[in-house]
Amino acid sequence: MVRSITIAIVRTELIALRLDKLDTLLAGESPVGAQNSWSANMTTKRVEIYVEGWICSACENENLEHINGDNCGKCGKAYEDEKDHCFDNEKVVEFPAKWAICYDCQGEGTTYLGWAAKDQPAFTQEDFDYEGPDFYEDYMGGRYDAQCPACHGEGKVKEIDEKAVAKNPELKAHLNEHHEALRASAEIDAEMAAERRMGA
Numbered sequence: 714m715v716r717s718i719t720i721a722i723v724r725t726e727l728i729a730l731r732l733d734k735l736d737t738l739l740a741g742e743s744p745v746g747a748q749n750s751w752s753a754n755m756t757t758k759r760v761e762i763y764v765e766g767w768i769c770s771a772c773e774n775e776n777l778e779h780i781n782g783d784n785c786g787k788c789g790k791a792y793e794d795e796k797d798h799c800f801d802n803e804k805v806v807e808f809p810a811k812w813a814i815c816y817d818c819q820g821e822g823t824t825y826l827g828w829a830a831k832d833q834p835a836f837t838q839e840d841f842d843y844e845g846p847d848f849y850e851d852y853m854g855g856r857y858d859a860q861c862p863a864c865h866g867e868g869k870v871k872e873i874d875e876k877a878v879a880k881n882p883e884l885k886a887h888l889n890e891h892h893e894a895l896r897a898s899a900e901i902d903a904e905m906a907a908e909r910r911m912g913a
Contacts, residue, residue: 719899730870731890756809756810756811756812756871757807757808757809757810757871758807758808758810758872758873759805759806759807759808759873760805760806760807760808760873760891761803761804761805761806761895762780762803762804762805762806762887762890762891762894763801763802763803763804763890764777764778764780764801764802764803764804764890765777765778765779765799765801766778766799766800766801767792767797767798767799767800768797768798768800769785769787769788769790769797770790770793770796770797770798771785771788771790771797772785772787772788772790774786774787774788776792777886779886779890780882780883780886784895785810793829806884806887806891808873808874808878808884808887808888809873809874809877809878809884810871810872810873810874811871811872811874812869812870812871812872813869813870813871813872814868814869814870815861815863815864815867815868815869815870816830816863816870817829817830817861817862817863817864818830818863818864818866818868819859820869821861821868822860822861822864822866823855823858823859823860823861823866824858825852825857825858825859826857826858826859827858827859827860827862828862829862829863830863831902834906836852855877873888873891875888875889
């Protein structure tokens with residue numbers, strides 16, 4: 714009973730500390746010290762996306778399939794198989810961005826063993842009882858913590874400012890492509906995780 718009460722108190726204190734951390738981050742201070750302070754000024758995020766398109770044989774304009782379709786965005790010429798060159802490659806797009814609390818470490822700058830959130834174990838009270846009080850104290854004390862892989866210890870990450878992107882048709886089209894790629898990647902990760910659970 715005493716242990717349960719102690720755990721409840723510690724968890725309450727941790728929640729309070731995290732709320733203070735969020736307030737600090739939103740106020741513009743870094744979670745790893747005042748020397749790493751930052752401002753909320755507009756910034757950008759560079760994202761590598763996969764693009765497909767064709768080069769107009771009439772004006773040599775580069776047309777992206779998901780933006781221009783089958784008509785050249787510069788001269789209006791329709792795409793012709795025999796004349797226009799197709800391409801597909803990776804392209805770095807710079808999106809307007811804003812700072813956000815890191816999703817992996819919740820602004821702490823560290824995670825258990827430096828693992829990403831999706832790889833974190835979910836310890837139960839039974840686990841802590843099995844491992845013993847020393848492990849619990851070390852775990853709660855941060856002995857196993859290492860730099861967060863998502864924010865590299867800063868507690869904050871850049872996320873695409875979708876409201877700003879919406880004002881630019883080309884960037885909006887690129888963002889849609891990026892979202893589709895993320896969804897496809899998430900589906901593959903989910904399938905692989907399911908296979909691992911089944912012992913495949």
